[in-house]
Structures are given as C-alpha cells and as structure tokens.
Amino acid sequence: MSFYKDGKKVLSNLDSYYKQSINKEKKVIKQLTISELNEKLSLAAHLKNGDLSDERLDSFIKKYLDNTTRLHHPGYFAHQVGIPHPTGALGSLVDGFTNNAMAIYEMGPAAAAIEFFMVNYLLGKIGWKPMPTDIEKRLTFFHGGGVLTHGGSLANMTALLTARNCLDSSIREEGNPSDLVILAPETSHYSIAKAAGIIGIGENNVIRLETDPHGRVMVSKLNNALQKAVDKGKRIVALVANACSTGTGLYDPIDEIADFCSENGIWFHVDGAHGGSALFSNKHKTYLHGIHRADSMIIDAHKMLRTPTVCAALLVKDAAALDHTFEHKASYLFHEKKQPGFDFIGQVIECTKAGLGLRFYMTLAAIGEKKIERYIDNAYALTQQAFEHINAQPDFEVPCKPESNILCFRFDAGDDVQIMLRDHLIEEGSFYISCTELNARRYLRIVIINPESKLNDIKNLVTSIRQAFATHFSK
Numbered sequence: 001m002s003f004y005k006d007g008k009k010v011l012s013n014l015d016s017y018y019k020q021s022i023n024k025e026k027k028v029i030k031q032l033t034i035s036e037l038n039e040k041l042s043l044a045a046h047l048k049n050g051d052l053s054d055e056r057l058d059s060f061i062k063k064y065l066d067n068t069t070r071l072h073h074p075g076y077f078a079h080q081v082g083i084p085h086p087t088g089a090l091g092s093l094v095d096g097f098t099n100n101a102m103a104i105y106e107m108g109p110a111a112a113a114i115e116f117f118m119v120n121y122l123l124g125k126i127g128w129k130p131m132p133t134d135i136e137k138r139l140t141f142f143h144g145g146g147v148l149t150h151g152g153s154l155a156n157m158t159a160l161l162t163a164r165n166c167l168d169s170s171i172r173e174e175g176n177p178s179d180l181v182i183l184a185p186e187t188s189h190y191s192i193a194k195a196a197g198i199i200g201i202g203e204n205n206v207i208r209l210e211t212d213p214h215g216r217v218m219v220s221k222l223n224n225a226l227q228k229a230v231d232k233g234k235r236i237v238a239l240v241a242n243a244c245s246t247g248t249g250l251y252d253p254i255d256e257i258a259d260f261c262s263e264n265g266i267w268f269h270v271d272g273a274h275g276g277s278a279l280f281s282n283k284h285k286t287y288l289h290g291i292h293r294a295d296s297m298i299i300d301a302h303k304m305l306r307t308p309t310v311c312a313a314l315l316v317k318d319a320a321a322l323d324h325t326f327e328h329k330a331s332y333l334f335h336e337k338k339q340p341g342f343d344f345i346g347q348v349i350e351c352t353k354a355g356l357g358l359r360f361y362m363t364l365a366a367i368g369e370k371k372i373e374r375y376i377d378n379a380y381a382l383t384q385q386a387f388e389h390i391n392a393q394p395d396f397e398v399p400c401k402p403e404s405n406i407l408c409f410r411f412d413a414g415d416d417v418q419i420m421l422r423d424h425l426i427e428e429g430s431f432y433i434s435c436t437e438l439n440a441r442r443y444l445r446i447v448i449i450n451p452e453s454k455l456n457d458i459k460n461l462v463t464s465i466r467q468a469f470a471t472h473f474s475k
C-alpha cells in the first residue's frame with residue numbers, strides 16, 4: 001500500500017465527485033437499502049481480505065461516492081449541514097492523519113493553538129474579551145472563554161452545565177436537587193430538552209417561554225415564565241433564546257431578553273448554532289444586537305461557516321465559569337508539568353478530542369473574511385427572493401417572512417400530501433428538501449445553504465412540486 005498513490009486516487013475521485021455534483025450530473029440523493037449497499041460495497045469481503053488499496057480502493061471509493069447524499073449539488077436544500085469547503089476538508093484529512101487529540105496541549109500543540117486562536121476570534125466577534133495567550137495570566141482579569149466541541153448539541157449541553165454550576169457549585173459533586181428549571185421557547189432545538197434530561201434537570205423542567213404565532217419569544221410574556229418558576233419554588237439555571245430557530249430560522253429579540261435576564265439575575269444562553277454566523281455579516285449581525293450581554297453562546301461552524309462536520313463553538317463571557325465546570329482528577333493527565341500552552345481538557349465533556357480548529361481555520365482562511373460575509377449575505381438574500389417568488393404563487397402558502405436562510409412553505413393540499421411530495425422529490429433526485437411542523441401543520445422547508453444554488457433552482461423546485469402533485473397526488 002502506498003499512501004501517496006492511494007491518496008491521489010481518492011483525491012481524484014473526490015474532484016470528479018465535486019464537479020459531477022455542482023453540475024447536477026448525478027442525483028442529489030439516492031438511497032439504496034443497507035443490504036444492497038453491503039453487497040455493492042463488498043463490505044464483508046474487504047474486511048476479511050484486508051485488501052482496500054490500489055484498484056480495489058479506487059473502485060470502493062467510486063461506489064461509496066455514488067451512494068452519498070451530494071451536499072454540493074445545487075438542489076440540496078434539506079438540512080443545516082454546511083457545504084464543506086474543499087480546503088476545510090483537507091484540514092479534516094490532516095487532522096485524521098495526524099490524530100492529534102489536542103485536549104491536552106502536548107498531544108497537539110499546533111491544533112490546540114489554532115483552537116485557542118479560533119475561540120478568541122469568535123469571542124472578538126461577540127464583543128467579549130479574548131483569553132490571554134500567556135496562560136499564567138488566565139483569570140487574572142475578566143475575560144471570555146470557550147472551546148470547540150463535537151457538535152452544537154454537546155455545546156448547548158456544556159453551556160447548560162456551566163450555567164448550572166454557576167448557580168450552585170455544589171451540584172457537580174452532590175448531584176441535582178429537584179428545584180432546577182430551564183426557561184426556553186417551544187421552538188428551541190430539541191438538544192435543549194435532551195440536555196436537560198441528560199444533565200439530570202429533567203425534560204419536564206424546561207418551562208416554555210411564550211412565543212408569537214411564528215415561534216419568536218415574546219418579551220412581554222417573559223415574566224409569566226419567571227413567575228411560574230418562582231411559584232413552584234424553582235431556581236432558574238438559564239434562559240435559552242434562539243438565534244435563529246431551527247424550524248423557521250427566525251431570531252429571538254436578543255437585546256430585550258438580555259434586559260430581562262440582567263434585571264432578574266438569570267444566566268442568558270443564546271443558541272446560535274445556525275444563525276450565530278450572522279456575526280460575520282455587517283448587514284445581518286443586527287439580528288444579534290445585544291449578544292455581548294448574553295452569558296454564553298454557541299455557533300456551529302459546520303452549518304453556515306462551510307466547515308466540514310463536526311465543529312461547534314461554545315463561548316462564554318466569563319472564562320472562570322467554564323474553568324470551574326469540569327474540575328476532575330485523572331493523575332495520568334492532570335499533574336504538574338512544563339506547560340507552554342493551554343489544555344482544553346478542562347473545558348469539555350470529551351477526553352479525546354479531535355483537532356476541530358484546523359478544519360474550521362483552514363476553511364475560513366481559504367475563503368477569507370470578505371467572501372464568507374458575501375456568502376452569508378447571498379444566502380440570506382436568495383432566501384428573501386425565494387420567499388417573494390413562492391409567496392406570489394396562488395397554490396403555495398408561506399407562513400412567515402424569513403430572516404435567515406431557512407424558508408417554510410406549503411403546497412395547497414393536506415399535511416400528508418406535503419410529506420408525499422417530499423418523498424416524491426427525494427425519489428426523483430433533483431431536489432432534496434426537508435419538512436417541519438409549525439402550529440400543528442406540516443410545511444415543506446428549505447435551507448438555502450449551497451453557494452451554487454440560484455433563484456432558478458427554487459423556481460424549478462416550485463414547478464417540480466406542482467407537477468408532482470398534478471401527476472401523482474391530485475384525485
């Protein structure tokens with residue numbers, strides 16, 4: 001086996017794959033069954049023979065790529081998973097090859113230094129003080145902190161753990177009392193309720209904030225949720241707001257919620273997994289006005305920052321809060337040593353942690369700040385145009401004007417038909433879209449995240465939906 005020769009084959013296949021995908025030469029999605037794929041990819045035979053090199057590797061990769069969901073295809077509108085930049089993907093390859101599990105500095109100095117740099121870079125975007133590179137100075141003054149995690153769900157959970165510890169530092173050792181609650185809108189991502197369950201607060205102890213008909217937090221009603229908690233004798237771990245929400249892509253009013261949290265001494269967490277990247281746009285960062293007044297925030301780089309999956313950032317205003325969240329003992333890791341850098345291991349749930357900063361940094365450094373801003377602005381602008389186009393169709397309904405790059409709409413038919421239409425599109429393979437429920441009605445949903453997607457693709461999507469209905473589903 002020659003790594004270089006095999007690597008060239010893999011890269012050459014990826015290059016063709018990329019061109020085929022952006023030129024729409026293949027379906028955006030194609031789903032064989034598990035057994036069909038087992039057979040097609042000769043999974044058992046390769047494993048038995050240990051022969052995945054040379055021509056067999058080439059053929060395996062070709063078949064593998066032929067059975068992927070093609071995010072680079074301009075008809076990819078389904079989920080909030082970024083279209084990875086090729087240079088970022090090279091970052092993932094280098095990280096995989098070097099395997100520098102950088103949670104302790106000595107296991108990956110370059111990876112750790114890049115993560116440190118990226119955390120500080122994001123802290124700067126929020127308006128929080130960066131961490132000092134001279135770690136002797138850590139916590140000698142008030143500054144922000146953060147860490148890159150394996151996804152937004154883990155970042156949200158880490159934020160809530162940090163908030164819980166800040167509320168009551170005895171809980172980590174003693175366990176949860178039964179008087180803890182989290183305040184969050186119904187429209188918050190399910191990872192918030194999941195985190196509440198995992199960290200022992202309990203999913204039923206997420207008190208729902210009242211929202212307007214489009215699912216945005218109503219500031220005038222915040223007091224009701226607070227009162228509900230107080231009446232039950234509960235302590236509030238955190239209030240969570242969406243920036244933006246997963247279903248509709250709408251932003252909660254951050255600055256006004258910050259007023260409420262600061263008046264009532266409540267930890268304010270902003271879930272910016274998807275829309276936090278608006279901080280990179282001069283035009284759209286207004287949606288995050290007041291973000292510096294939050295206590296914690298997350299941003300998924302693998303959503304709107306074109307970074308290969310996974311890479312999320314948890315950011316906190318006060319580094320001390322995060323430093324004190326995980327103070328564990330492991331004599332093989334935590335001991336006196338020469339320490340030229342920073343150990344992120346004290347900031348995260350993970351022990352072995354990938355060098356996530358590399359793929360993130362290489363993506364942004366290849367694109368450049370101006371172009372990432374243009375990418376976000378274009379995605380948001382195209383979503384407005386898509387809204388105007390679809391809203392003007394007599395047989396389509398759009399429930400709300402988009403604020404980001406997520407758009408929900410509905411063909412003039414029942415809930416079950418929306419699902420059948422989506423299934424049909426997926427089967428046909430020119431478009432891949434998702435669907436969601438809003439106010440107990442089923443909507444089709446698109447995420448305009450692919451820089452290759454154009455208004456014409458949206459117009460063709462509308463035509464395809466209409467044709468699919470006329471041909472297959474109208475009585």
Ligand SMILES: Cc1ncc(COP(=O)(O)O)c(C=O)c1O
Nearest residue numbers: 080151152153189246271273274
């Ligand atoms: C608002 C929001 N928060 C959190 C998450 C979870 O992020 P991840 O999928 O990276 O775990 C998502 C995922 O779509 C999201 O939209």
